[in-house]
Amino acid sequence: MKDNSLDVMEMPLFEVFIRSANGLEHRHVGSLHAADAEMAITNARDVYVRRNEGVSIWVVPSESITASDPADKEMLFEPMKDKIYRHPTFYNLPEGVQNI
Amino acid sequence: MYTQSLDTDPLANDPKEVSDKRELELKKRISEGYVVEPRDDMPERYRKTLIRQMSQHAHSEVVGMLPEGNWILRAPTLKRKSILLAKVQDEAGHGLYLYSATETLGVSRDALYEDLLQGRAKYSSIFNYPTLNWADVGVIGWLVDGAAIMNQIPLTQCSYGPYARAMVRICKEESFHQRQGFDLLNEMMQGTQKQKDMVQDAVDRWWWPALMMFGPEDSDSIHSEESKAWGIKKKTNDELRQTFIDVTVPQAETLGVTLPDPQLKWNETREHYDFGKIDWNEFWRVVSGSGPCNKDRIGVKKKAWEEGAWVREAAMAHAMKSKGR
Ligand SMILES: [Fe+2]
Ligand SMILES: [Fe+2]
Numbered sequence: 001m002k003d004n005s006l007d008v009m010e011m012p013l014f015e016v017f018i019r020s021a022n023g024l025e026h027r028h029v030g031s032l033h034a035a036d037a038e039m040a041i042t043n044a045r046d047v048y049v050r051r052n053e054g055v056s057i058w059v060v061p062s063e064s065i066t067a068s069d070p071a072d073k074e075m076l077f078e079p080m081k082d083k084i085y086r087h088p089t090f091y092n093l094p095e096g097v098q099n100i
Numbered sequence: 101m102y103t104q105s106l107d108t109d110p111l112a113n114d115p116k117e118v119s120d121k122r123e124l125e126l127k128k129r130i131s132e133g134y135v136v137e138p139r140d141d142m143p144e145r146y147r148k149t150l151i152r153q154m155s156q157h158a159h160s161e162v163v164g165m166l167p168e169g170n171w172i173l174r175a176p177t178l179k180r181k182s183i184l185l186a187k188v189q190d191e192a193g194h195g196l197y198l199y200s201a202t203e204t205l206g207v208s209r210d211a212l213y214e215d216l217l218q219g220r221a222k223y224s225s226i227f228n229y230p231t232l233n234w235a236d237v238g239v240i241g242w243l244v245d246g247a248a249i250m251n252q253i254p255l256t257q258c259s260y261g262p263y264a265r266a267m268v269r270i271c272k273e274e275s276f277h278q279r280q281g282f283d284l285l286n287e288m289m290q291g292t293q294k295q296k297d298m299v300q301d302a303v304d305r306w307w308w309p310a311l312m313m314f315g316p317e318d319s320d321s322i323h324s325e326e327s328k329a330w331g332i333k334k335k336t337n338d339e340l341r342q343t344f345i346d347v348t349v350p351q352a353e354t355l356g357v358t359l360p361d362p363q364l365k366w367n368e369t370r371e372h373y374d375f376g377k378i379d380w381n382e383f384w385r386v387v388s389g390s391g392p393c394n395k396d397r398i399g400v401k402k403k404a405w406e407e408g409a410w411v412r413e414a415a416m417a418h419a420m421k422s423k424g425r
């Protein structure tokens with residue numbers, strides 16, 4: 001076997017999302033390699049749903065996902081931290097007030 | 101899976117004092133419960149340590165299918181065959197969860213797999229022993245998966261998110277593995293003398309290799325400290341080994357088998373079982389490639405990979421063609 005023989009062949013990577021039951025959202029469970037989306041669904045069934053873990057599968061080519069850069073964490077998420085007035089717990093209610 | 105500490109750190113030669121400020125900072129945050137996720141900024145030493153441990157773990161799952169796969173066609177009943185098939189399929193799944201988790205660190209699946217096929221990668225020493233009789237299948241479930249569970253449960257809390265999540269899935273499935281093994285043995289122990297002898301023979305052969313699965317003694321384990329500091333390992337090899345022995349001895353009594361260690365004895369003051377000396381020469385021999393089945397195991401994987409090449413090529417060709425349509 002040539003040393004680079006494997007690289008030539010590597011099948012694309014897909015991210016797998018499973019809905020565990022109706023009424024719940026699809027949730028990321030991991031990834032797998034497959035030649036195309038159809039094969040990815042079949043493989044996902046065998047790899048991630050061997051025990052009734054789901055009722056629906058999404059597969060998405062990993063390269064189609066755009067992720068936020070961890071380095072932008074501060075810029076993206078820090079500004080929300082000091083907006084405590086967005087939470088109901090920010091407000092003190094006079095004693096006796098109910099159903100609010 | 102089957103994690104095992106193996107002493108092959110690519111960074112072992114780095115001077116110890118190289119742990120720079122960045123490493124210390126991360127270690128501190130990890131000790132405070134911080135979980136690292138893919139693409140987060142991480143020191144190279146942390147990344148390498150993870151790749152080494154996770155890929156060895158993945159390889160172990162995949163090679164771990166072979167000793168039991170040997171018995172699928174010879175399972176004595178349809179029930180046992182179905183159980184064994186499901187168990188072996190789970191191990192394939194474990195390998196795949198772990199390869200995909202390792203890939204989040206920026207290594208390619210094929211590069212990892214190539215390392216295994218070329219004999220450059222390590223995997224758990226236990227799978228280089230042969231499965232000689234049907235009771236071996238039960239003993240693997242009971243002792244080997246049992247030891248694996250002991251190793252793996254702390255990893256569900258490890259500092260790298262994708263590894264921890266893969267371990268949660270794996271641990272849920274492993275308890276079925278251990279129980280089906282115990283159940284198989286328990287059934288054989290209700291049978292004829294010959295069946296009982298088969299169980300005892302299998303226990304005698306697998307007991308010590310199972311204890312070796314926890315890796316070298318702490319005093320000889322160069323990785324333990326490093327992995328512990330990174331939050332990748334939570335308990336030491338010796339701690340895990342002792343816990344395994346303590347829970348397994350009563351199970352052996354229930355089963356009615358003896359464990360092949362004359363020094364195995366409850367120690368009142370330690371509140372643990374004392375046990376005999378492990379043959380570390382054998383361990384190192386097997387880890388470094390000279391176990392009874394090392395060549396065969398890799399040979400089988402290589403053959404499967406090469407003979408499956410046309411299938412992968414055809415699948416890719418079909419995918420390309422459909423895309424173009
Ligand atoms: Fe496993
Ligand atoms: Fe297992």
